[in-house]
Structures are given as structure tokens and as C-alpha cells.
Amino acid sequence: MKLQNSSAKEKMSNQNLLKVLFLLSCLCLSLPSFSAGKLGADMHQAKGVQCQTCHGTDMKNPQYPTEETCTQCHQKAVLAEKTRNLPDANPHAAPHNGDCILCHLQHEKSENYCAQCHNFKFVVP
Missing domain, CATH: 1.20.5 (Single alpha-helices involved in coiled-coils or other helix-helix interfaces)
Incomplete structure (x- = not known):
């Protein structure tokens, strides 16, 4: 029993x-998602940007976006002007600034890539 x-x-x-x-x-x-809002890819899609704009026309073999891909729509000088008053430094005018997708990941939550070497407290949208 x-x-x-x-x-x-x-x-x-x-x-x-x-x-x-x-x-x-x-x-x-x-x-809600743990990201501070929508991901970059979601925001692009909401504005009517097609996947092919950043990844090429062959979606079976999508291209990895480069800085040149991003600057077709987002001018670096305009971005540097928008972020000129950030404390510490301007991430868009840094001497070793380059690949946009180091911070702006698009399909994942963005990150402060600069923080790997610096103590900048950037919040990356």
C-alpha cells in the first residue's frame, strides 16, 4: 500500500x-523581446526595405552586408553629425571605425562593439 x-x-x-x-x-x-525594441532588420522591413537590398538578389546564397552596403542608404557624414555630441567619443567618426554591422547586427540585438577595448557607454539602436 x-x-x-x-x-x-x-x-x-x-x-x-x-x-x-x-x-x-x-x-x-x-x-516582449529583451531587445530595446525591434531589431534593425525589423525596422528596415517596416520602412519597405527588402531583404535583397542588403543581401543581394540570390536569397539562396545571401551576401553578408558590408560597410558599402550600409552607406548606400546611410551616409557616414550624416551619421557622424547625428552622434557628434555623444559623451566620450563619436563612434561614427572614430579613426578605426569601419564595419557598421560590428555594432548594428540587424538580425540580433545590437551591441557596443567599442566596449571591447574602451569604456564608452554607447547605447546602440
């Missing part, structure tokens, strides 16, 4: 655990 009771308690415990895991997964799926 004791063996059956122990087995029943274990079964009930497992069922409760499954219910809790299910509820937690539902909660996580309903939370």
Missing part, C-alpha cells in the same frame, strides 16, 4: 511540474 501511495505522489508531483513548466513557457513567450 505504501508503495502505491509513493508512486501516486510522484506522479502528482511530475504532473504539477509539467503544469508549472507549461505556464512558465507561456509567460516567456508572451513577454
Whole structure:
């Protein structure tokens, strides 16, 4: 009798655990993204920019965007002017500034690539 009771308690415990895991997964799926908003690719798409604009016409073999890809639409001088008053330094006018997608990842949350070597507290959109 004791063996059956122990087995029943274990079964009930497992069922409760499954219910809790299910509820937690539902909660996580309903939370907003941890990024500070939409990703760069989402913002481009919302403005009508097609994937092919940045990745080339062959979507079976998409190209990795380069700085030249970004500067077709985003002029570096304009970006440097927009960020000229940031504290510490202007990331768009840095002497070793180059590949836009080091910070602006587009399909992932952007990051402050400069922080790998510097203590700049940039928030990268």
C-alpha cells in the first residue's frame, strides 16, 4: 500500500511540474523581446526595405552586408553629425571605425562593439 501511495505522489508531483513548466513557457513567450525594441532588420522591413537590398538578389546564397552596403542608404557624414555630441567619443567618426554591422547586427540585438577595448557607454539602436 505504501508503495502505491509513493508512486501516486510522484506522479502528482511530475504532473504539477509539467503544469508549472507549461505556464512558465507561456509567460516567456508572451513577454516582449529583451531587445530595446525591434531589431534593425525589423525596422528596415517596416520602412519597405527588402531583404535583397542588403543581401543581394540570390536569397539562396545571401551576401553578408558590408560597410558599402550600409552607406548606400546611410551616409557616414550624416551619421557622424547625428552622434557628434555623444559623451566620450563619436563612434561614427572614430579613426578605426569601419564595419557598421560590428555594432548594428540587424538580425540580433545590437551591441557596443567599442566596449571591447574602451569604456564608452554607447547605447546602440
